[in-house]
Amino acid sequence: MRKSIQGIGALAALAVAFSAFAGTAFAGKDKMNFGKYQVGELRTGYTFSTPETRAIQDDDFENPAFLWVDVGEALWNKKEGKAGKSCASCHKNASASMRGVGARYPVFNKKLGKLQNLEQRINQERVEKMQAKPLKYESKELLGLTMFVRNQSKDMPINVSIDGPAAPFFEKGKKFYFQRRGQLDMACANCHVDNPGGMIRANLLSQGQSNGFPLYRLKWQKPGSLHRRFRGCNKQVRAKPYSYGADEYVNLELYVAWRGQGLPVETPAVRM
Amino acid sequence: MAKARVKVPKSVKKGEVFQVKTLISHKMETGLRKNKKTGKKIPRKIINNFVCTYDGKEVFSSDWHPAVSANPYLAFYVKATKSGPMNFKWTDDDGKVTDKSVNISVSG
Known part of the structure; x- marks a missing residue:
């Protein structure tokens, strides 16, 4: 009896140690002060960018x-x-x-x-x-x-309305966000809610905030809309993307904007 | 499409070294990519030369090659001598030239 209690105690201690380790590992990365780019738990893609990419965004002249x-x-x-x-x-x-x-x-x-x-x-x-x-x-x-x-709204906090007539569309957007899709059977949330800060192959996952869109993406060598990003994500999980301006994406746009409610508008941001 | 932006300080002191920033909108097509549908190579079209002249002299020039990104940004330093125009010239592969001129005002 005693032994098994000890066993449970050890297990509990291990669990505590593990979560503490995970906590510090993540907090260690987060020690930087991101200023306006962080509001509570919310962090814009800026905070996941390299210092070089941030420097391009910081200078309005250099920002292509x-x-x-x-x-x-x-x-x-x-x-x-x-x-x-x-x-x-x-x-x-x-x-x-x-x-x-x-x-x-x-x-x-x-x-x-x-x-x-x-x-x-x-x-x-x-x-x-x-x-x-x-x-x-x-x-x-x-x-x-x-x-x-x-x-023109730069640095103003994102403030979308999700109640009233927008409510059913918000729910659709939310459903889309958590719906697994494609051959890889992944939802938006699997990456951007469960694993921000982690790696997906060679890429660093952000929280997937939309406050900087349309933004200049170095990979694209030009700016792109949020729907282009959605299409890219959908293709990467091997799902069939919707067309530009599709209702599904506009609903999703509202849900994603709401996730980042309070973050400053960064348009036009610069990302990897 | 090519559209250039140049930034210099409003005024500089004589002898001061100041920064010149330039940015031009350009696709910088490397010539290595293929058209996904036809499989044909997209012909190379980049800016291959940049020259800056100031006070009657060439103060900065560079040859560019296919690894330069689209919408190239370039910053360099120049020593202020006297007030006058500073001219910039970007030359395309097909010989097209984009010109830009700004005025440098030197005090003292």
Whole structure:
């Protein structure tokens, strides 16, 4: 009897020691002060980047994404379409009118009866108000304009609404996030909830926060949208990706944004 | 597509060594990649030469090769001599030249 109690005691001690070890191992990595890039337990992809990659993002001049932001700014002021209007005709100065917009998207759109992300909103405005052609998803123009608009909310905390009419779409997004898929049978959560800070083959896993999108990815050698990232993740688990702007991804976008509620908007971020 | 950005200090003192930052938007196609659908090689198209002139002299130049990333960023240091334009020239494989000029104001 005594012996078995000792045995249990030893086992318990071992468990404590193990968790303490795991704890310190992780905490050791986390000792750095990440400033605004860490809010409580939430850490942006910036904190998982190498110092070299961070340096590129820290300097707005060196950050190549700003070449695209410049394209977006030019488009903001460019008159297009039959109505003879530009974005600026109605919204004037983007630094005032667009401040905060990037932090609250995607939002529920009454007219569509579903969620709408920033890219889709820009195109809706172009078609309805400017009577211009919509911009192609992932094109230089749409990426540039989206980055320009979202950049106006830089450093503002992500603040998406998940209640009211958005609630059912949030639930769908959440379900997608925890749904295992593909030949590798993996859900978003298997990597980004269970293993942030760990390695997946040669790559360091982050928490998968979306606050920096659209961002410049060194691997892509250009900026990309959040949907491009989703498609990439889906392909890596050998699942069939959805198309750009698909409802499934917009719902997921809301859930992922909500996971990072409170993190600062970093657009345009730079990542590996 | 090629669009260049240059950053220099607003004003510098004579004799001071200052940093010049440059960034240009360019695909820098290496010539080693294949088109996934057709299997054909994508022809090389990179910026192969960069020259900076200041005060009538070439102060910095470099030859670039296919390992340079897209949208190349380059920073270097120049000693201030006198006020005047600083010219930058990026030359493409096909001979296309992108020019940019900024004014350097030197005090003292």
